[in-house]
Amino acid sequence: MVILILLLCIITLILLITWAKLNTFLSFxxxxxxxxxxxGMPLNKIVPTINKGLGDMLGSLVIVIALGSMLGKLVGVSGAAQKIASSMRNAFGEKYITWAMCLTGFIVGIPLFYNVGFFLLIPIIFSVGNRYNLPLVYVGIPMLASLSVMHGFLPPHPSPMALQIQFHADIVKVFVYGVIIAVPTIIIAGPLFARTLRNMKTNSVIAMAVQDIQEDKLPGLWNSILSSLLPVILIGVSSLAIKLVGADTTIGRVAAFLGDANVAMMETIAIATYTLGVRQGMKLTEVMNVYADAIREVSMILLIIGSAGILKQIFLDSGANAQIATILQGLHLPPLVLGWIIAAILRLCLGSATVAGLTAAGIIYPLMQQTGANPNLMVLSVGAGSLFCSHVNDTSFWVTMEYFGLSMKQTFLSWSLMETLVSVTGLIGVLILNTIVR
Structure with missing residues (x-):
């Protein structure tokens, strides 16, 4: 009976979002x-469960996601992302231009959300394509592969952060494992796959401005890179210090505090406000306006994440989690594979990687508890599954098609196939890592 209710809820969720076009937050x-x-939950327990699910999820995430959005917005507005992209292009030259685009997407993809990164870096793709007379899709796919992997695999992006909270994973291990898996995944789905696209003719009718900020007004390269990666650096140094001196020492406790994800993001914003804002000639009020815009852009994402937490809490408080776990165990599939499959199916149905990942997490969590599956790898498995085969129900499919001037068939053979490669290669990486770390 529980599995029928679960299927009914998932099907209704899909219909509400795709057919009825109801807002995702309201649908959840x-x-x-x-x-x-x-x-069969008692009526007097439903509202407290809703409050707990929403509060527990957002209480652990809202600071990191909000501040991460602010940092990403500032990296774009200040010209730091443009500086990194132009420097990589100049350093690698035409022969290795796809590798330059790939590395650029990897660096700026850590602080930038996918949609922000796409629209911020698409002028660079146009610039490189025009300069070397190369198809836009050949130049762009490596960068989009990097942005997609960062979006689906690594904190502080919303979906990996939410999955890390739901699975009670270690944020440092998730990031380290994520990078280990991300590098080969990006190489395969980026520069190597792009070789098959070199002769794909494109005909974009979109007129794209190449440079928004003059070169002499851009921040320095190292300033741009360090400011973008500062949260990762702070958390990494903190983790290393704790391992060297011990968590119970004074230095260890200070390092743990300074390296906490929320505190690291606050430190980063404080520093980046000066290095990428005030130091670049922006008034403090202008920087604050940038941050306000960033919060407006991420508000719906926060609500969706919070509402996914409600659904998970209802499964837990109603006692359905144990029954779901027993049923899933009967499928005789490894939990990491099952998590990927569920997320991939939801991605195909819903289009949104974030919604697919968060919904899959609520389903697979009970099984993970019972089987003792590695929670850090489960974050990456579900994240990889949530990127599977973007198609016509995903806005990124249409954006890529229109900007690159592709036909429907070409978009499936480039963008959709790239996303599938990212997803499958990510799962393979998770399974290989699972044999090593356990």
Whole structure:
């Protein structure tokens, strides 16, 4: 009975989002109430469960995601992303231009959300394509592969952060494992796959400005890179210090505090406000306006993440989690593979990688608890599954098609196939790593 209720909720969620075009946040609320009633939860416990699910999820995430959005916005507005991209292009030259685009996407993809990174870096893709007379899709796919992998695999991006909280994973291990898997995944789905696209003719009708900021007004390269990667550096140094001196020492406790994800993001914003803002000639009020715009852009993402936490809490408080785990165990599939499959199916149905990953997490979490699957690798497995085969129900499919001037068939053979390579290669990397770290 529980599995039927679960399937009914998932199907209704898909219909509400894709057919009825209901807002995703509202859809999750409707499905959460529906699940609670169908699972027989007492009416007086439903609202407290909703509050707990929303509060527990957002309480651990809102600071990191909000400040991460601010940093990404400032990296773009200040010209830091443009500086990194132009420097990589000049350093690698035409022969290795796809590797330059790949590395650029990797660096700026850590602080930038995918959509922000795409629209920020697309002028660079146009610039390189025009300069070397290369197809836009050949130049652009390596960069988009990097941005996509960062979006699906690595904190502080919303989906990996939310999955890390839901699975009670270690943020440092998730990041380290994520980088280990991300590098070969990006190489395969980026520069290597792009070789098959070199002769794909494109005909973009979009007129794209090449440079928004004059070169002499851009921040320095090292300033741009260090400011963009500062949260990662702070958390990494903190983790290393704790391992060297011990968590119970005074230095260890200070390092743990300074390296906490929330504190690291606050430190980064404080420093970047000066290095990428005030130092570049921006008034403090202008920087604050940039941050306000960033919060507006990420507000709906936060609500969606919070509502996914509600659904998970209802499964837990109603007791359905144990029954779901027992049923999933009967499928005789490794939990990491099952998590990937569930996320991939939801991605195909829903289009949104974030929604697919968070919904899959609520389903697979009970099984992970019972089987003792590695929570850090489960974050990456579900994240990889959530990127599977972007197609016509994903806005990124259409954006890529229009900007690169592709036909429908060409978009499937480039963008959709690249996303599939990212997803499958990511799963293979997770399974290989699982044999090593356990």
């Amino acid at each position: 609320l409707v499905i959460s109430l529906m699940a609670a009633l169908l699972l």
